Amino acid sequence: MPHERPSGATVTLSAEHTAQEVAKPGVGLAAVAVIACLAQFMVVLDSSIVNVALPSMKTGLGLSATAQQWVVNGYLITFGGLLLLASRASDLFGRRRVFQIGLVVFTAASLFGGLAQDGWMLLAARLVQGAGAAALAPSSLSLITASHTEPRRRTLAMTWWGVAASSAGAAGIVLGGLLTASLSWRWVMLVNVPIGTGLLAGSLICLRPSTPSEGRARMDVPGAVTITLAAAAIVYGVSIAPDHGWGSGEVLAVLIGGVVLLTAFVAIERRADEPLIPSAVFAVHNVRIGNILTLCMGGVLTAPLFFLSLYLQQVLGESALRTGMSLLPMVSVISVGVLVSQRLIPTFGPRRLVVGGGLITAVGLAWLAQLPAHAAYVGHVLIPTLVVGAGTSVMMMPAIVAATTGVAPRNAGVASGLLNMCRQLGAALGLAALVTIASSVTHGSRATGSAAVVDGYHVAFYVIAAISVVSALLSLLLKGAATASRPRQHDEEAAHAA
Structure with a gap:
């Protein structure tokens, strides 16, 4: 029975x-x-x-x-x-x-x-x-x-x-x-x-x-190839813009090609027998908002480490080992905070946690936007990175809950894959855009040498802070107060996000 x-x-x-x-x-x-x-x-x-x-x-x-x-x-x-x-x-x-x-x-x-x-x-x-x-x-x-x-x-x-x-x-x-x-x-x-x-x-x-699945189910290879090429084209177009100019033929051709591929992906998904992203997944309001949040957070999570690593080594002259040790506290806080924040969701709800985490992250990033050409580690790097780590760790689990709650059991795996795809592609697109912004500011700066590079980093950190605030505001669109009512799936998604 x-x-x-x-x-x-x-x-x-x-x-x-x-x-x-x-x-x-x-x-x-x-x-x-x-x-x-x-x-x-x-x-x-x-x-x-x-x-x-x-x-x-x-x-x-x-x-x-x-x-x-x-x-x-x-x-x-x-x-x-x-x-x-x-x-x-x-x-x-x-x-x-x-x-x-x-x-x-x-x-x-x-x-x-x-x-x-x-x-x-x-x-x-x-x-x-x-x-x-x-x-x-x-x-x-x-x-x-x-x-x-x-x-x-x-x-x-x-x-x-x-x-x-x-x-x-x-x-x-x-x-x-x-x-x-x-x-x-x-x-x-x-x-x-x-x-x-x-x-x-x-x-x-x-x-x-392995025991292969029975039946005639097929994989949507055209869809997977198209979305990957679309992301690569858009990222490449953004990344070469500082050297060639936004209005250059090469940049415009690559960006337009990326948009065309993205449009083709949508058309392929509508006609595919087994689409990568079933329409029923996006029919859930909180899933749409949760994945947009995850897309934004991809850049917020990835870009600070990229810029800080370059800043510590190329501006301050730190060794690779000292740079790693300098960034360890921030990454450790994120790792521990993700696990801790899961217990806060039933009490505060995803919406409040993302708002709070997004604003805390923005404060830390704005602090990092004041980095000088000659920094004191504790005041200029350690404390603000701990603030950023604490804020981002609080944001991650609520976004995961929103992006996976309300999805039919047969689409749970797709929802998990979509969530991770948004995070990875958000990180790639965000990093490309932020590097382009930083490079443009550096090239146009009146300062020279390391000071000009730091000027670019300042603007990049301000933009990341703005993205964090946008994420906090987007979370206000979440409906209801999703809680940890499906703990086992949340455990799996937490492991993915970590």
Whole structure:
């Protein structure tokens, strides 16, 4: 009987049966959880570890300012653009298969990037890494959700998965500085090779071969390719505008091409039998607002680390290691705050938390907009970055709740993928626009040298603060007071966001 639960034995047998569909005989749930957590750690680590190494990459490969931002953006675009397609592939072709393909692609790209002799080789490696990360992120989460069906074990595994994702951001800043200072910038890429190789071996030993989905369901490959190319074109057009001028033929052609591709994506989605984004998902008001919030927050979360890393090293002359240690408190506050803020949602509601978090973040960013050419760490960097970290951490979970509450169970995976796509693409588009603004201000500044660069950073931080305020105002459009009424899904989304 479906509603009977006469004893704990029924739950145990069900859990063991489901675990056997994921793990090989004799392999415990802990092994599956460790593999999934390490994979997610590696994916998130790679989104932050390169920030501290950017100046060394510039020196070693002769990267331009535009190429530097593409070391970050290339990863974010393919990661975000292919997430929905990878989530669908995991359902159709099996978790282990997609997981292992992602590992091979990610590890090979890391090796290629670490051995790069020219800037284009590094950028190509980052694009391919993003594609591998898109396959790893959803499939690593599904390994846990499919194998851990007993509530207590599932909660524990999801908690560790979230901790792995959260701590990777902080670890990436420190590890990036340590590897760059003691070895070379190349090791921020090469460090993934032994981790990825070990995970591939572990998955072959521990995970049961994939069982493809039955039926004739198809993937929307044209939609995934089109949205990824559209984002890349728009980001590229914005990034080259300072050098070529906003009215130049090249910039206009690329931007118009991006808009055309975006229009094509909408047309493809309307006609596709299995669209990446079903119309029913966007029919929910709070889902629309939550994803717009997430799009805005992508830039608010990513851009400060980018500019601060360049400021500390290229303006203040700090080493890569000292830069990593300087930014560690901010990233740590974000990681811890995301987990803490989840408990505040039932009491305060998403709307109030986003408003409060957005305004706090804006205060910290406006403080950073006063950075001098010669700074005192505690007053000019540490305290304002802690304020920014506290504010952004409070904003993240409420936006996730809004973007996933009210979605039909059959579309829960799509809602999660859409949320992550908005965050990654928001980060890429926001960073491209902010770098363009900072570069334009620097070129037009009456100051010279580092002072002109800092002028550009000042305006960029003010713009990020304005985006944070806009996010706070957008949250007022949320309807009702969504609470943590679906805790298990919220746990999964929290782990994604971290």
